[in-house]
């Protein structure tokens with residue numbers, strides 16, 4: 273199996289406190305791994321360590337077998353706060369273009385690439401609008417389009433749908449799942465919503481807050497062998513979904 277990301281006994285200390293106790297985890301190509309856990313348990317910290325934003329106090333992070341020493345253009349980050357992630361004075365197309373500018377893609381190739389990713393997320397007709405003219409869900413799709421334009425090896429998503437209403441959240445979940453299937457994306461996705469993690473993930477990592485030597489950060493790592501494509505009604509009613517939900521709930525409680 274092609275391992276994109278490997279965390280080997282990674283510990284993170286911040287402000288003199290061990291936020292993440294030694295944690296090991298592999299993410300394979302084309303895999304969707306969700307990270308859940310109570311507020312403050314270190315989900316974002318784990319994602320940032322994977323992105324190379326933090327130097328681990330112990331252990332090592334490797335991508336395709338090479339040590340991660342800092343941020344890379346091969347990794348795209350999607351933030352919950354789309355309002356701050358997008359530049360309000362740039363149109364949708366020009367916001368997507370930021371990724372191509374950073375990658376020094378020649379001007380002549382940019383238009384076609386922008387058009388392609390905006391079509392992928394259903395925003396081709398809105399290319400010339402400004403973020404303030406779009407709904408929250410559409411703005412989040414612009415952020416996702418910008419990441420796709422980057423053609424990353426790994427997409428790190430930090431509660432990307434946390435600020436959206438329930439209906440928009442469900443349609444974006446399905447859109448993201450489709451993109452991942454069609455484009456073979458590799459995703460690490462943080463959420464505090466256990467059901468969202470099970471609905472989207474091939475595997476779910478559960479972290480616990482306040483780790484101790486006998487209760488480390490990694491509370492559980494479970495496989496989610498639910499059939500693809502998933503469906504908002506039938507998947508969530510599937511007895512396996514309900515059993516895994518109960519299992520994860522118990523891990524997080526204790």
Ligand SMILES: Nc1ncnc2c1ncn2[C@@H]1O[C@H](COP(=O)(O)OP(=O)(O)OP(=O)(O)O)[C@@H](O)[C@H]1O
Pocket residue numbers: 286287291309310311312313314315316317318464
């Ligand atoms: N730069 C930093 N310096 C010191 N402490 C930090 C820093 N960044 C995060 N922390 C602390 O690390 C802990 C974990 O934070 P993190 O944001 O990773 O948690 P989380 O699980 O993503 O939380 P939430 O679900 O609330 O977003 C928190 O107690 C936080 O206060």
